[in-house]
Amino acid sequence: MSTPALELHDRVPERVLAVVAHPDDLEYGAAALVARWTGAGAEVVYVLATRGEAGIDGMAPAEAARVRTQEQVASANVVGVSTVEFLDHPDGTVELGLPLRRDLAVAIRRHRPDTVLLCNHRETWGRGRLNSPDHRHVGRAALEAIGDAGNRWIFPDAGGGLPPHGGVREALVCGSPLATHVADVTDTVDLAVASLAEHRAYLEGLREHPMADPEVLRDWLELAGRQAQGRGAAVTFELFSFSARPGPTPALPDRARAGPTARRAPRRSRRRSAAPRSVAVAVAVSNPVTSHRPGGVRSR
Numbered sequence: 001m002s003t004p005a006l007e008l009h010d011r012v013p014e015r016v017l018a019v020v021a022h023p024d025d026l027e028y029g030a031a032a033l034v035a036r037w038t039g040a041g042a043e044v045v046y047v048l049a050t051r052g053e054a055g056i057d058g059m060a061p062a063e064a065a066r067v068r069t070q071e072q073v074a075s076a077n078v079v080g081v082s083t084v085e086f087l088d089h090p091d092g093t094v095e096l097g098l099p100l101r102r103d104l105a106v107a108i109r110r111h112r113p114d115t116v117l118l119c120n121h122r123e124t125w126g127r128g129r130l131n132s133p134d135h136r137h138v139g140r141a142a143l144e145a146i147g148d149a150g151n152r153w154i155f156p157d158a159g160g161g162l163p164p165h166g167g168v169r170e171a172l173v174c175g176s177p178l179a180t181h182v183a184d185v186t187d188t189v190d191l192a193v194a195s196l197a198e199h200r201a202y203l204e205g206l207r208e209h210p211m212a213d214p215e216v217l218r219d220w221l222e223l224a225g226r227q228a229q230g231r232g233a234a235v236t237f238e239l240f241s242f243s244a245r246p247g248p249t250p251a252l253p254d255r256a257r258a259g260p261t262a263r264r265a266p267r268r269s270r271r272r273s274a275a276p277r278s279v280a281v282a283v284a285v286s287n288p289v290t291s292h293r294p295g296g297v298r299s300r
Contacts, residue, residue, distance in 0.1 A: 038080030186232030
């Protein structure tokens with residue numbers, strides 16, 4: 001039985017909220033798509049549920065949280081993202097429930113995206129490879145939070161009473177085994193590899209694992225490109241569409257606009273050189289609270 005051809009997605013959004021569980025989740029593929037969007041003028045914000053404090057076996061959680069926060073901010077800057085926020089949920093034990101949905105709904109109301117970028121929330125990566133609970137819970141909660149954010153009667157006082165936002169048109173779930181669409185990222189492979197390489201401590205902690213080499217991402221992206229209508233490189237994803245209810249963006253209170261745990265990187269030049277090689281991948285891919293607490297556990 002033949003696999004249905006993936007539909008090409010070439011829309012460039014205006015405002016994107018990328019929501020994932022851990023530092024490095026976006027960098028194993030989705031960052032190539034982020035680089036394409038920011039290069040075309042889109043505004044992208046990263047929100048991470050955790051700081052990845054349990055992700056390095058040889059490093060204590062408190063130190064890992066500090067190091068991985070810095071690496072994520074540097075990584076985001078490579079692909080044109082200057083705002084990275086952390087929810088400070090515990091790494092490895094992120095719970096799917098109302099607190100997580102509330103935090104994500106507040107992030108959507110504050111940043112008011114038309115597109116939400118996620119990583120795989122399905123049970124597996126396909127072919128019997130189990131997905132982690134953190135990935136599943138954060139992705140599922142983010143999809144639910146899109147509806148929550150547009151309903152003024154759900155979490156009405158969260159985030160200082162931000163107005164509802166029903167303007168999300170699409171959610172793209174990278175790395176889903178149920179992919180429906182593909183995006184050409186041939187020109188941004190080098191940037192994606194460089195973005196992943198910024199996670200130095202994490203990659204060193206992987207030791208001999210194949211995913212420790214940032215160049216493995218190039219191979220994945222190019223393989224996805226060959227499988228997707230013969231493109232140089234690609235990212236595949238499952239697309240969810242929503243009935244957006246756009247309206248004027250209201251003035252936000254200063255406290256709500258900034259986000260208490262936002263980390264901003266210096267803006268880099270939007271100018272890019274074309275990547276000499278092509279690209280394609282299925283990627284595995286958070287609203288701040290008030291604390292920067294490092295605790296928790298991480299499983300990958």
